[in-house]
Amino acid sequence: MKRIWSKGVSALLVSIMVGGLLISCTNSSGNGDNGEGAEGENSYKLKILHNWNGSNGSDAMTPVEEVIKEKTGVTLEWEYTKGSETEKVNQIFATQDLPDIYTGPAWGGELDGIIKAAKEGQLVDISEKLKDYPNLSKSIAEENVPPALYEKAINAYDGKKYLLLQNQPATNEDGMDWLYGFYVRKDIAEKVGVDPQSVVTKDDFYNFLKKIKDANLQENGQPVFPLGGFSNGWALGIGNTMFYSGASYVDKGDGTVEHNFFTKGYEEYTLFYRKLVEEGLMDPEAFTQTDPIAKEKINQGRIAILAAHYPAILDASKEYVSSHPGSDYIPLGPLERADVEPDRPVDLGIQGNNVTAITKNCKGACVDAALKFLDFMASDEGFMLARYGVQGVHWDMKDGKPVANQEWFDKFSTDTNMKLRKNEGISIGLESITGLDRINSAAGGDIWAEQERLEAMENARKILRPNGIHVITAYNPGDVITKAPEWEMLKPSMDRMGDAWKEAVFAKSDEAAMSIINELREQLRKTGYDKAMQFTNENLKGKDVVTVQMPN
Numbered sequence: 001m002k003r004i005w006s007k008g009v010s011a012l013l014v015s016i017m018v019g020g021l022l023i024s025c026t027n028s029s030g031n032g033d034n035g036e037g038a039e040g041e042n043s044y045k046l047k048i049l050h051n052w053n054g055s056n057g058s059d060a061m062t063p064v065e066e067v068i069k070e071k072t073g074v075t076l077e078w079e080y081t082k083g084s085e086t087e088k089v090n091q092i093f094a095t096q097d098l099p100d101i102y103t104g105p106a107w108g109g110e111l112d113g114i115i116k117a118a119k120e121g122q123l124v125d126i127s128e129k130l131k132d133y134p135n136l137s138k139s140i141a142e143e144n145v146p147p148a149l150y151e152k153a154i155n156a157y158d159g160k161k162y163l164l165l166q167n168q169p170a171t172n173e174d175g176m177d178w179l180y181g182f183y184v185r186k187d188i189a190e191k192v193g194v195d196p197q198s199v200v201t202k203d204d205f206y207n208f209l210k211k212i213k214d215a216n217l218q219e220n221g222q223p224v225f226p227l228g229g230f231s232n233g234w235a236l237g238i239g240n241t242m243f244y245s246g247a248s249y250v251d252k253g254d255g256t257v258e259h260n261f262f263t264k265g266y267e268e269y270t271l272f273y274r275k276l277v278e279e280g281l282m283d284p285e286a287f288t289q290t291d292p293i294a295k296e297k298i299n300q301g302r303i304a305i306l307a308a309h310y311p312a313i314l315d316a317s318k319e320y321v322s323s324h325p326g327s328d329y330i331p332l333g334p335l336e337r338a339d340v341e342p343d344r345p346v347d348l349g350i351q352g353n354n355v356t357a358i359t360k361n362c363k364g365a366c367v368d369a370a371l372k373f374l375d376f377m378a379s380d381e382g383f384m385l386a387r388y389g390v391q392g393v394h395w396d397m398k399d400g401k402p403v404a405n406q407e408w409f410d411k412f413s414t415d416t417n418m419k420l421r422k423n424e425g426i427s428i429g430l431e432s433i434t435g436l437d438r439i440n441s442a443a444g445g446d447i448w449a450e451q452e453r454l455e456a457m458e459n460a461r462k463i464l465r466p467n468g469i470h471v472i473t474a475y476n477p478g479d480v481i482t483k484a485p486e487w488e489m490l491k492p493s494m495d496r497m498g499d500a501w502k503e504a505v506f507a508k509s510d511e512a513a514m515s516i517i518n519e520l521r522e523q524l525r526k527t528g529y530d531k532a533m534q535f536t537n538e539n540l541k542g543k544d545v546v547t548v549q550m551p552n
Contacts, residue, residue, distance in 0.1 A: 043069075044369040046362070047077040050429035051088050051104030054231055054291040055080045057428035063390050064425025071381075074373040078429065082290075084232075086495070089113035093122050098361035101370055103432045106149070106165060106355045109495055112482060114355055115153055118162035124358040124367055127161040133371050135378035139435040140165055146351045148479035153355060164374065168352030170436040175350040175471055178309035179460050180238055180551035183329035184208075188224070188304045191215060197463065199332045202242045202272065208332075209281040212304045219301040225283040227276065228303035230316070231291035233502065236273075236282070236307045238551045243269035245339050246347075247549040249477040256537040257477050257547060259529075261497055262521060265338055267514065273505045274513050287502050301327065309551075310460050314453055319416040331460045340548055345470040348552040354432045378435025384443055386430035394424065395447060402444040412448055421448075474544035477536050484535040486528030493527045496520055 050057075057078050061069075069075050079099060081088045086109035092098055093113070102123075104110050117123055130137045138144065140154050145165050153163050169175040182205070189196050192211040199208050209226040217224035229236040244250055244265030249257040260266050276282040283303065285293070297303055298316045306313050306329055313329050321327050337344075358370045376382045384402060388395045394408045408424075415421050422428050426448075439445060446454075481487060500520045504513035 043073045043075070044366060045075045045077055046101060046366070046370055046373065047079065047099040048101045048103065048429070048433075049079045049081070049088075049092065049099035050432060051081045051085050051102065051110065052429075052432070053081050053083060053085055055429055056422070058423045058425065060423075062423060062425030062428065063393065064385055064428075064430065067385060067390055068373070068376070068382075068430075072369075072373045072376050074369055080429070085110045086113060089117075093117050093120075098122075098359045100362040100366060101356065101358055101374070101433075103166065103354050103356040103429070106153075106352050111153060111355060112491070114163065114357060115156070115482075117359075118157060118357070122360055123162040124360060124362060125157075125160040125162060126358065126367075126371065127159060129367070129371055130161060133375040135375045135435050136164055136371065139168070139378055144168055144170075144436060146473065148475045149351060152479045152482060162357055164356040164433075165352040166354035166356055166378075166433055166435060167431075167437045169350055170438040171441045172471065173440045174437045175348075176437070176439075177346075177348060177350070177461070177465070177469055178311060178552055179331075179457065179464055180235060180309045181460075181464050182227075182239070182305055182307050182332045182335070183310065183313050183460075184305045184332055185301075185303075185327050186330050187324070187327045188212060188217065189330070191217070196330055196332045199335070201336050202239075205239070205242070205332070205335060206272075206276075206281075209276065209305070210279075213279075213281055217304070222300065222302055224302050224304055225297075226281045227286075227305045227307070228283040228294070228297060229286045229307045230294045230312065231289060233287035234308065235551065236286055237501075238307055239273070239335075240266075240269050241337050241550060242335055243272070243338050245548040246337070246551070247547050249545075249547060250339075251545075251547040255541075256533075257540070257545060258533070261517075261524075267517065270501060270504050270513060270517060271510050274507060274510065277505055287505075305332070310457060314456060315418070322416070328456070331463045334464050334466065337550075343467050344548075345468045346465055346550045347470050347472055347546075347548045349472045349476070349546065349549055350552055352437070356433050374433055377430060377433045380438075380442055383434045383438065386434050387426070387439070387443065388447055389424055389426050394426075402447055404447040409448065413450055472546055472549060474546045475540060476546045477540060480539050481532050481536045483539070484528075484532035486532040486535070490524070490528045490532050493520065493524045493529070496523075 057080065061075070065076055085105055089102070089104060089110050090113050092102075093116075102114065104114065114123075126136075140161065140163075142150055142155070145154055145168060149165070154161070154165060184196050192208075192215050194208055194211060199205055212224070212226040227236070240246060240260075244260050244263055248260055250260050250263055250265075252258050273282070277284060283289075283297070295316050298306070299320050301320055301324065306317075310331075317327075317329055356374065358367055362370055377386060384391070388402055388404070389408070391397070391402075393405070395402050395404050397403070412421055418427055484490070497520065500516055504516040507513035507516060
């Protein structure tokens with residue numbers, strides 16, 4: 001899984017960092033830790049770090065935040081991440097430039113960093129207080145958390161509780177399939193005479209890119225790149241499923257697993273992408289550009305095929321499509337999946353996308369203010385406030401279901417950069433802290449989605465999911481290996497994999513590319529990989545293990 005905040009309407013928030021840190025938990029009248037507000041009510045200013053690259057919010061307090069202040073006494077000061085989430089989480093604890101509340105990705109190096117902080121006493125233990133906050137308690141109940149994640153991140157501190165899991169689907173009905181894939185502009189596919197659904201194999205994909213390049217397409221005097229992505233290369237690497245099963249750890253066929261970095265399929269995947277770069281079939285800036293630059297290229301009509309999930313593509317291309325009818329992005333394929341039966345449902349690791357914690361910067365009554373705020377956001381009222389806006393203003397209940405008010409629906413439908421929506425308090429990051437995801441089972445779905453968007457999503461689903469989906473509930477070896485005695489020494493080498501792959505993709509030759517991969521393989525072995533994998537396989541015996549996965 002990667003970047004659920006980069007997943008969908010709430011997923012693609014694009015931001016600048018807020019400079020400086022406010023003193024945490026100050027009250028509106030300046031009366032110290034008691035928080036005695038002007039009207040005799042506790043009133044706290046809490047700083048939240050929303051650790052998702054590209055997220056942003058409003059320039060002023062929003063109507064949604066006014067309701068939150070009224071209900072909880074809390075005023076929010078946001079900080080948004082621009083750049084690596086893993087680097088950011090490590091930075092705040094290294095420098096002690098801490099927010100009151102941290103919320104960020106529930107996987108990878110970001111999760112490892114926040115777990116490390118918990119074990120080092122950098123976070124607040126909330127175990128004794130949870131009984132007073134039922135919505136938060138429910139979100140981390142064992143039955144509501146994927147088993148490996150529960151062991152690794154929630155129940156890993158000798159009875160203490162530091163982390164909250166957010167956005168875990170409450171029911172199967174609430175599980176969101178973001179429809180990751182390669183999407184081509186319909187008009188370009190027509191120009192080069194290729195049916196997008198005929199692109200199935202890796203050779204088909206390569207030849208399609210070649211046809212687009214050979215067509216010498218231009219927009220406003222600038223070349224159209226055959227293939228592109230969003231910031232920092234997201235999500236160009238999803239083509240890996242054409243070369244191996246897509247999971248980080250693959251079945252060796254003897255009852256054990258191996259990291260995909262050591263497989264032949266990984267080598268072929270790397271060299272395939274190197275060929276795309278070498279032959280000018282991919283935007284050479286794709287792995288270094290910022291999100292605004294990536295979106296500018298999309299809005300200029302300069303990207304023929306985009307790799308990402310569909311909501312992100314629909315949002316980013318909306319302005320261009322509105323002025324160029326027929327330029328909608330539509331899915332390729334579905335592309336072949338290596339080592340997977342053709343009729344197998346798509347395996348998706350749908351799990352909560354956020355972990356949230358209160359840092360040690362928040363003390364005393366501040367902790368209670370933070371928990372009161374978080375518990376409210378995890379209530380049904382807070383859940384719908386974050387996603388729909390203010391009841392009676394932006395939406396109303398009709399026949400027991402939330403329905404968008406037409407005035408605001410019309411305004412938001414032309415809000416191509418989402419600025420208006422953010423100024424109202426929707427899509428500013430509050431969705432990340434609303435407990436279990438019950439968007440369909442308890443709420444009313446995406447009430448702001450236009451009919452055209454819903455139809456586009458449904459059409460893409462029919463193409464990309466002909467055999468349906470399978471929600472993964474098995475153990476992820478990546479969660480288990482972090483408990484190996486060698487992990488601390490091994491982790492820096494593991495963290496290098498992504499960078500090494502990019503370096504190999506831009507290497508001057510196949511030999512140079514493989515040299516980069518093999519050097520890191522050797523480094524991994526020297527820093528304890530073999531023993532850590534032995535530990536992992538021993539601890540996975542008898543368990544259902546994730547060895548096939550598609551991006552979600």
